[in-house]
Amino acid sequence: ARTVARDAAGALTVGGVPVADLARTFGTPLFVVDELDFRSRATAFRNAFADAFADLCGGADVYYASKAFIATGVARWIAEDGLHLDTASGGELELGLRGGVLPGRIALHGNNKSRREIVTALEAGVGRIVVDSLEEIDVVADLARERGVVAPVMLRVTVGVEAHTHQYIATAHEDQKFGLSLAGGAAEAAVAKALSRPELQVLGFHSHIGSQIFDLGGFEVSARRLLELHRRVEREHGVELPEIDLGGGYGVAYTSEDKPLAPVEIAGRLAEIVARECLVQGIAVPRVSVEPGRAIAAPSTFTLYEVGTTKVVDLDGGTSRRYVSVDGGMSDNIRTALYDADYSATIASRASAAPGVLSRVVGKHCESGDVVVRDEFLPADTSAGDLLAVPGTGAYCRSMASNYNQVPRPAVVAVRDGSSKLLVRRETPEDLLALDAG
Numbered sequence: 001a002r003t004v005a006r007d008a009a010g011a012l013t014v015g016g017v018p019v020a021d022l023a024r025t026f027g028t029p030l031f032v033v034d035e036l037d038f039r040s041r042a043t044a045f046r047n048a049f050a051d052a053f054a055d056l057c058g059g060a061d062v063y064y065a066s067k068a069f070i071a072t073g074v075a076r077w078i079a080e081d082g083l084h085l086d087t088a089s090g091g092e093l094e095l096g097l098r099g100g101v102l103p104g105r106i107a108l109h110g111n112n113k114s115r116r117e118i119v120t121a122l123e124a125g126v127g128r129i130v131v132d133s134l135e136e137i138d139v140v141a142d143l144a145r146e147r148g149v150v151a152p153v154m155l156r157v158t159v160g161v162e163a164h165t166h167q168y169i170a171t172a173h174e175d176q177k178f179g180l181s182l183a184g185g186a187a188e189a190a191v192a193k194a195l196s197r198p199e200l201q202v203l204g205f206h207s208h209i210g211s212q213i214f215d216l217g218g219f220e221v222s223a224r225r226l227l228e229l230h231r232r233v234e235r236e237h238g239v240e241l242p243e244i245d246l247g248g249g250y251g252v253a254y255t256s257e258d259k260p261l262a263p264v265e266i267a268g269r270l271a272e273i274v275a276r277e278c279l280v281q282g283i284a285v286p287r288v289s290v291e292p293g294r295a296i297a298a299p300s301t302f303t304l305y306e307v308g309t310t311k312v313v314d315l316d317g318g319t320s321r322r323y324v325s326v327d328g329g330m331s332d333n334i335r336t337a338l339y340d341a342d343y344s345a346t347i348a349s350r351a352s353a354a355p356g357v358l359s360r361v362v363g364k365h366c367e368s369g370d371v372v373v374r375d376e377f378l379p380a381d382t383s384a385g386d387l388l389a390v391p392g393t394g395a396y397c398r399s400m401a402s403n404y405n406q407v408p409r410p411a412v413v414a415v416r417d418g419s420s421k422l423l424v425r426r427e428t429p430e431d432l433l434a435l436d437a438g
């Protein structure tokens with residue numbers, strides 16, 4: 001339900017609002033969220049999972065992974081649209097609660113949660129704390145006992161599957177910081193330990209295998225390994241584990257070469273996988289949950305920049321490259337520099353009939369790696385004052401923004417039906433100076 005379009009003069013509009021109006025009102029760089037697009041995708045995931053799993057286990061729950069992008073306004077959409085929320089820190093948890101997400105629908109993650117974060121989660125009454133280490137089992141249980149509550153927990157398992165984009169690797173062992181190793185026996189030790197603590201209610205196992213995944217084969221292996229463990233534990237300990245969580249990671253299209261799967265395809269395939277594995281294991285299908293972040297947030301948003309200087313640099317072999325500088329850069333989108341991510345760009349403020357010239361969109365920071373879009377054909381007449389839109393920046397851009405070079409972080413605005421609403425205000429130089437101890 002994207003509402004981004006070009007008006008008669010060739011300028012970009014969102015929800016009927018011309019980008020020039022947004023730039024005038026809120027300044028640039030600016031993250032512009034197409035509210036209906038975000039919410040229709042969130043709802044599509046919720047419905048697809050509810051439907052695909054309805055007959056198997058009464059429906060599956062979709063936890064929006066708030067690390068992709070969260071603000072109180074976004075949490076409000078999540079609450080209104082009936083999703084759950086995955087948080088990875090006390091700060092994300094706080095925003096979820098402020099937005100009115102029911103505590104019972106919130107999960108708290110993290111491999112090194114502070115006591116304070118755990119206490120906040122317990123006092124709010126979150127639906128699950130996803131325990132990530134053997135030590136943490138006792139910490140959560142002790143803090144729950146002090147408060148006279150029972151903490152619902154899931155155990156995050158390292159299943160030995162690593163999935164990225166178009167492939168996955170299944171190994172016996174994974175060398176990474178998250179979770180309780182299945183192959184190494186930590187997962188089973190954790191279950192025994194957690195079941196021995198009456199202050200904990202063990203809901204089941206969780207695994208997250210990676211991000212920007214197009215090949216769902218990795219989920220087949222992770223679901224199989226989780227459900228085998230699930231069955232073994234139920235038999236050996238004589239308990240019933242009501243849930244299993246398969247994590248997030250569904251890929252989005254950053255360029256025309258990426259072919260993302262629709263929510264119904266993902267939900268349908270995962271339901272098939274879970275149904276088959278439970279049949280093979282001879283167990284009842286537990287309640288399933290998933291945690292997509294990027295797939296909901298990324299496509300809903302573009303970053304609006306103003307073009308400043310441009311220069312043409314001669315390359316070997318007689319070719320040249322044009323550098324188009326914008327008023328932000330790696331401080332509002334670190335993904336190009338950090339992950340070699342691909343983005344595209346388009347002139348947003350007007351149409352141009354000028355021929356396309358191979359261009360590199362760069363920021364204003366003191367680093368040559370400060371690239372936003374590595375290669376894009378932009379019109380030859382691109383010049384200072386033009387507005388440039390970089391689409392697909394709704395996930396892990398504002399949430400990973402920095403103040404490098406003492407640059408204030410951009411505002412985030414949601415647009416819908418001809419009106420705009422601030423989600424996060426722009427940082428000011430005064431905000432940054434206020435942090436300086438003098």
Ligand code: LLP
Pocket residue numbers: 065067068086109208210211212247248249250291292293294295335339395396
């Ligand atoms: N659940 C867990 C436990 C996670 O660790 C993550 C992401 C998600 C869900 C959501 O994954 P998604 O559906 O968004 O792929 N900064 C990186 C991505 C890091 C993802 C970390 N965990 C990036 O910009 O690509």
